[in-house]
Amino acid sequence: MILKSDDGDIDLAKVLRLYPAVEVNYEGEIAEMSLEWYELNSSKVKLVDYVLVFDFTKHGSKELDKKRFRFKSKDELIVAINEVAKYL
Numbered sequence: 001m002i003l004k005s006d007d008g009d010i011d012l013a014k015v016l017r018l019y020p021a022v023e024v025n026y027e028g029e030i031a032e033m034s035l036e037w038y039e040l041n042s043s044k045v046k047l048v049d050y051v052l053v054f055d056f057t058k059h060g061s062k063e064l065d066k067k068r069f070r071f072k073s074k075d076e077l078i079v080a081i082n083e084v085a086k087y088l
Contacts, residue, residue: 001087010054012087017055023048050077
C-alpha cells in the first residue's frame with residue numbers, strides 16, 4: 001500500500017518501524033522523544049512538533065532512513081495513526 005502525502009509517497013510494505021513521537025527543543029538542540037517522556041518532562045523542554053515516524057532503517061545500518069509526518073497537536077497525530085492503521 002502506498003500512502004500519499006504532501007511530503008511524498010510512503011510504501012507501507014517497506015516500513016520496518018512505525019511510531020508516534022515528539023520533537024522537542026532543549027537549549028537549542030532538537031531531539032525526538034517518546035510521547036510518554038514528553039508528558040513527564042514537558043515543563044523542561046519546548047515542543048516543536050508531534051510526529052509520526054516511518055522508519056525504513058535496516059538493522060545495523062549507520063545511516064538513518066526515516067520520514068516524518070508533522071502535526072501541531074496530539075489529537076491530529078492520533079487521527080493520523082488511526083488512518084494509517086487502516087492500511088496495515
